[in-house]
Amino acid sequence: MNRLLEFIKRIYVVLLFILLESIAVWQYATSTPYTEAKILSRTTAVGGYFSKKITNMNHFFSLSTENDILTHRIAELEQTLERERELLADYTEESWQRKMTEEGDLHYRYYPARVASMTISHQRNYIVLDKGERDGVKKNMGVITPDKYLVGYIIECSERYSVAMPVLNTEFTMGGSLQMTNYTCSIRWSGDSPYYVDIIDVSTYAEPEVGMAVEAWSERVPRKGVVVGHIESFELNAAKTAYSARLKLAADMSALDNVLIVENTHYGEIEELMDNIDNQSTPNGTK
């Protein structure tokens, strides 16, 4: 202890210098959008480099857990495959051809990716993934964990990397539905805790319960089975017209590593339809 105090006494001027400089750099960085973009991009690059090194190390130590998850996944897939084989054994050549054509047109495709860097302590957090356009990743694809817990969706892609907006971003919006009931809701993050999100606009007929799972309801992820979290508490709003609830996130956002990027192959078609509706609603397009 004495040695530590002695050491601090020797370098206290440098420590004070670092403290004052840090405050000034932060103040300068947040003074204009230009300085914010320039300084924060540099610090993010440096932070991202170290974060990637640490992530690699953590990944090495978490290999056994990853193996367990993969083993479970393989078991599930084997079961599905076995079931398919049994079904196929009964097919005629004609029905087999039909089945193969249908399966060729997959509704959802999955791309494995790893988290290169991410933040959870800001109001607007982002996740950088190590897969980009050259791997087939595009904007608006969903991001889930291998256990099918919602993480977020892709908002920007470069050739080798992509950036996802996670649930832990105050600008994140997505629809949800209460499991087993199909009542819908809107998912929001208030920015206070990285372990909880809120759902609003739940119908008064929904009868939510503590522990009830809430699934994502969006074109970006499969319709069923992607869990956002479980209801921790809920209440009626002041006008008694809808419930709002607090969810404990299913995905541990502080320990993300391997994720799956989900492509809805019909997303372009849906987007085109929505665009057409928007165009018809504009003053010039209104009939």
Place this chain on the structure above:
Amino acid sequence: MYKYTPYIWLTLSVILVQVFLLDNIDLGASISVWIRPMIFPLVILLLPVEWKSIWVLLVSYVMALVLDMLLGGSGIYVITLLPVALFRSTMLYVASRRSMESSDQSQLLARLPLGQLMLYISLSLLLYHSLFFVMETLSTANMLRLIATILLSTFTSILISWPIVRLFTSKVIG
């Protein structure tokens, strides 16, 4: 207290010259882009050599805060002036090969040969201007222009500062 009166006057006059004169001279846009002299680091460079680093750092911080408020720097003056305060002793050692810890430190600046004093002031102003313009542009897109601005502004600052330094070291603390 009275022995620090010249330093208070120096601080006030240098800040006033900087804020009301140097920052308001209209040399035309084509020259102002290249030459922006800043002489206020002189206050830190001419502080008593025997002062402890912590006091030099705190004085620099207060002065930089005042400049940030007066000139709307949003922290840039603190960022750039504190390193000058921290490395003041190193600059003096590089220029004169004399350590501040030596016993003959009182009025050391007044007894320095002119060449060494000039080198000390020039190196320190070069450090300050380099930090300032790098932090201001935050870009390496136009490196040659950045270097030219640093060198021309440093040179102009040295020209303006030198009479003040000579007057202060010979007449006031000498």
